[in-house]
Amino acid sequence: MGSLGPYQRKHKITVVGSGNWGCAIAKIVAENAASNSDIFEKKVEMWVFEETVEIPKDSPNYDPANPGPEKLTHVINRVHENVKYLPGIKLPANLHANPSLEDAVKDSTILVFNLPHQFIVKTCESIKGKILPYARGISCIKGVDVNEHGINLFSETIGKTLGIYCGALSGANIANEVAKEKWSETTVAYDPPHLDSKAPSLQPSPSGSQVDLVQFEHKDVSGNLSNVKLQALPSEYPPIDHNVLKQVFHRPYFHVRVVSDVAGVSISGALKNVVALAAGFVEGMGWGDNAKAAVMRVGLMEMVRFGDKFFGATIDQRTFTDESAGVADLITSSSGGRNFRCAKLSVERNQPIEQIEKDELNGQSLQGTLTAAEVNSFLKNQGQEEDFPLFTAVYRILQGTMQVAEIPSYIER
Numbered sequence: 071m072g073s074l075g076p077y078q079r080k081h082k083i084t085v086v087g088s089g090n091w092g093c094a095i096a097k098i099v100a101e102n103a104a105s106n107s108d109i110f111e112k113k114v115e116m117w118v119f120e121e122t123v124e125i126p127k128d129s130p131n132y133d134p135a136n137p138g139p140e141k142l143t144h145v146i147n148r149v150h151e152n153v154k155y156l157p158g159i160k161l162p163a164n165l166h167a168n169p170s171l172e173d174a175v176k177d178s179t180i181l182v183f184n185l186p187h188q189f190i191v192k193t194c195e196s197i198k199g200k201i202l203p204y205a206r207g208i209s210c211i212k213g214v215d216v217n218e219h220g221i222n223l224f225s226e227t228i229g230k231t232l233g234i235y236c237g238a239l240s241g242a243n244i245a246n247e248v249a250k251e252k253w254s255e256t257t258v259a260y261d262p263p264h265l266d267s268k269a270p271s272l273q274p275s276p277s278g279s280q281v282d283l284v285q286f287e288h289k290d291v292s293g294n295l296s297n298v299k300l301q302a303l304p305s306e307y308p309p310i311d312h313n314v315l316k317q318v319f320h321r322p323y324f325h326v327r328v329v330s331d332v333a334g335v336s337i338s339g340a341l342k343n344v345v346a347l348a349a350g351f352v353e354g355m356g357w358g359d360n361a362k363a364a365v366m367r368v369g370l371m372e373m374v375r376f377g378d379k380f381f382g383a384t385i386d387q388r389t390f391t392d393e394s395a396g397v398a399d400l401i402t403s404s405s406g407g408r409n410f411r412c413a414k415l416s417v418e419r420n421q422p423i424e425q426i427e428k429d430e431l432n433g434q435s436l437q438g439t440l441t442a443a444e445v446n447s448f449l450k451n452q453g454q455e456e457d458f459p460l461f462t463a464v465y466r467i468l469q470g471t472m473q474v475a476e477i478p479s480y481i482e483r
């Protein structure tokens with residue numbers, strides 16, 4: 071290892087985000103950067119939304135020289151652990167926690183976006199024009215971007231905002247299990263216009279001084295056509311393709327399948343969170359495993375129907391059944407995910423789920439509650455609420471306008 075082969079430059083990787091999943095993925099990426107030093111720079115940057123943390127005196131991470139509250143980035147770089155969002159897990163020493171987003175993404179060719187979805191638009195806006203124009207992205211976000219214009223995948227929102235191509239990663243991946251190196255699978259979806267590896271005429275000159283802007287027509291998931299300009303990756307770098315992405319994410323304990331269905335992978339990851347809330351609600355009622363299986367069955371059907379109706383042109387229906395991002399994620403999320411656990415406690419304690427989130431998650435963020443509201447506003451606009459009774463029931467239960475006890479009769483209609 072260590073030889074650059076036919077390429078003069080290595081990829082620099084930045085992880086944008088450092089929460090529970092952000093750190094688990096950053097750990098994987100940093101491990102791979104260290105062990106594939108022929109194509110990746112060893113040092114991996116991780117952007118941290120800075121805050122201060124208090125380390126208890128009896129913690130092995132306590133620094134008597136620094137007894138007061140300490141910046142989270144200082145703690146991560148000092149003890150190689152995110153003591154707030156991924157406690158008890160050693161992070162690789164080549165992972166650098168950086169409080170400056172602009173500095174963290176500077177000169178990176180591979181950007182991994184891993185934040186709660188409500189923060190992504192603002193985060194991307196702030197680095198517009200400040201990244202390499204030929205960088206490529208992977209979104210690990212589970213959510214959909216619903217705004218007045220309709221519904222978008224976050225990979226597309228990120229790509230459009232930054233003027234780059236962005237794929238997606240999603241799977242049956244509870245972060246704490248992955249971080250403990252318990253075996254799991256994931257799905258990476260990546261399907262850029264073929265300009266990096268298949269069209270040498272589009273490559274810039276080896277000096278990098280001349281860049282090629284490739285303009286192509288792009289149809290987004292809602293069928294809207296737009297002209298997109300994408301800059302080819304300079305030929306000094308190894309092409310960013312399925313093989314390189316596997317080297318970024320695959321570990322002996324984290325098995326990656328790379329596919330092309332970005333829409334299917336992203337939609338599954340977003341919608342399964344809504345179904346996991348329903349699973350938590352019925353579990354909280356003490357209705358048992360049969361009831362949970364029933365909401366998972368109906369939920370999966372609604373996920374497939376949603377994909378077919380609104381993303382039909384671009385989605386591969388097999389993703390829902392064949393890939394980790396599909397039914398496998400639905401099962402794990404409805405068994406031990408945060409959305410499931412908080413929904414269950416909210417029924418058991420008869421408290422709003424926002425209260426449970428605040429009391430139980432120590433700053434981590436539920437995605438299903440926001441997604442249920444966003445999906446509902448989209449379905450309402452489309453006049454389709456009644457065609458998705460489980461999604462609608464979850465939204466109404468969260469709003470307090472429906473009881474969990476009404477789920478069985480409501481979803482049967």
Ligand SMILES: NC(=O)c1ccc[n+]([C@@H]2O[C@H](COP(=O)([O-])OP(=O)(O)OC[C@H]3O[C@@H](n4cnc5c(N)ncnc54)[C@H](O)[C@@H]3O)[C@@H](O)[C@H]2O)c1
Nearest residue numbers: 088089090091092119185186189211212244245434435437
């Ligand atoms: N945690 C999991 O098990 C898991 C697994 C797979 C996918 N995901 C998905 O990954 C994404 C990220 O989840 P996570 O678990 O890393 O996050 P998290 O739930 O741990 O959220 C906390 C993070 O949000 C950050 N944050 C708070 N306010 C912010 C702001 N204003 N701007 C930017 N960042 C802010 C915090 O600094 C912290 O890093 C989500 O879409 C989630 O659904 C999570």
Ligand SMILES: O=P(O)(O)OC[C@H](O)CO
Nearest residue numbers: 241242243244407408409
């Ligand atoms: O803990 P949740 O509910 O956010 O789900 C975590 C992951 O998405 C499971 O794959």
